[in-house]
Amino acid sequence: MHLFLLGVSHRTAPVDLRERLDFSSRDLSAAAAAVVARPSMSESVVLSTCNRSEIYVASSDPARAREELVGFLSDYHHVALQAFQPHLFALENSAAVAHLFRVAAGLDSLVVGEPQILGQVKEAFQSASGKRCVGPVLGNVFRWSFGVGKRVRSETALGEGAVSVSFAAVALARKIFGHLDGRRVLVVGAGEISSLTAQHLRSQGVGEIVITSRTHAHAEALASEVGGVALPWDAMIGALGSADIVVTATGSQRPIITRAPLEAAQGHRRSTPLFIIDLAVPRDVEAAIGEIEQVFLYNIDDLQSIVEENLSRRAAEVEHAESIVNEEVAKFMAWQRSRSAVPTIVALRQRFESIRASELQRLESKLGVLPPDARERVDAVTRLIVEKLLIEPTEQLKALPDEETQAAYTEAVNRLFKLQQDEEALDAARDTPLDIARGRHADPTKLR
């Protein structure tokens, strides 16, 4: 069984094409089910975000799976084949595993290290498993990828630091205030930037948002949009006194908030911090205000340079994250090989056990005269011998370095011990926990 992946991403396709091949989150499970319904594929997960649409499948015939998937994409989205075929990328087995791990780690994202992708991978997986489209192949690789995503997040600084101005502002607010619940926000200016920032702050759970603008109607419009309160322009300075966070983004040519009136307005509440975010160019807030104790003044350039610093810090972490991904791919592939050795190991074990049982059966007449505890002892000792004989071959079979060697060894073992593995036993064995292969079901130490 092969793992096969076909898709488009921001690296291979322009945005308009990605839009046309996008699956909405509601359709993920239905799409996965539609893929599995095609003859050459037994498992499927559909992952779709604004930067990628990828279909992961388990198939015994990847070439045919590819053809069917291309057809599926064309049918499902009503897009002509020629329109998207040059933009597709396809990966198989370890390359597909590596891709999924990189995606889950945020390494393949447009903004490297962005945090949403791991959740989207999980959602894609859950949607598919809800429709029973996931079996051992995709189940294992996806579950492993969640661990990789988590590991990269905890061991590297890949996802750290805000990479947009408004996130940088919110991150700063958090470092000043702790949580933002109940914080009072004053927004000065009712343009687009103000609107975006106000919405972002609202989504972070701030308390009251007060909006003021030279044109009161604009303030009212924005206030109703973000669930805030509009304030007359004249009352702005007074409102500075009770605000925790001030966002300014007006088109004014001269500073509208200067030091003396602010200090006067602040008179009675000097003790709590005031965070001023000046997003306007030219600046709305006099630079001298930043010198007031407990006032933290950041302008657009300050925030922009934080964003750039964070981006370069993330870039520096990419190498570390890639090495983690490579390590995990190697681990996963080795684990998979050790799993594919399981049927041989199980067959070998069954063979040994059947020899043991038949020998005991043959000696039944002689053993029958022994007292019951001595008989038990014979049973235990023979079982122990079988266990001990099998420990080393089991370990060796599991630790084979690559698939060719494994195939050769399996073949040799099959011949040497005349093992017969029918397909049904193989399938059953594939789902057997590794404990059996490790020989844990009979603990030899207990016999001593």
Added chain:
Amino acid sequence: MNALPLVLYAAAGVAYAVHFARRDSTAGRAATTLLLFGALVHTFVIGMQTMEVRHVPIANPSRAVSSFVWLLTLSYLYLEMTTDERSMGVFILPVIVGLQIIPALYPGVESRDPVLDSPWFWVHVSSLLFAYASFGLAGILGVTYMLQFKEIKKKHLGYFYNRLPSLQILDAMNSHAVTIGWLFLTLGVVVGAVWMTQARGVAPNDPNIKAMSLDDPKIFMALVTWGVYSFAMFARRTLGWTGRRAAWLSALGFGFAMLNFLPINYFVTTSHTFY
């Protein structure tokens, strides 16, 4: 006997440093476990000494330091567990380890001076030790506040910005620690004064009791410390001295407290030498 907790504290200190530098959660958990274990062993040591001398071992400077370290560790662990914030460990552990060296090297013999045989005395010393432990936390919180404040104010969001909690949380915790410390300091000083008048009746010729006045550097310094913290509390509530100013005051106050607790206590005081 105080060496074993010292070793565990030192190991915890290393783990906290690794946790802080690499932000490695495994190192963080190891640090907390080591510190908990150190505190447990330390509890056992203090318990043994209590059984040996039949009271809490605080009537000798080295043993008082050991008890102080123990209280500081417990207070820190309480702070860490209630706030789920491990980043302060790297700052507090050097204080814990540094102080624990004293009882580990100089175990000291518990004073048997009969004049100390009064419940007032035990309340006096215990309250002050607990006050110092609170001030220790407040001082460390103050230092970390200043580090965080500097980075945010100067717009150099660097090493500490990503590792330390927010300013408001540091400030709030600092305020709590100072308030609790101040209450116990006040209690300790008042009880000390009550005990002194009582002791003058019992042992009027004891040189220690005779020397108890504002002329004694230890008593004078204790009142200065009390003054600093009283001002810090007053200034926070009425002058709006929160944030960096409060952080400064709590670091200064802890400096005075430690000055009084170590050099003055060991070498200068004329009235607190019962050993």
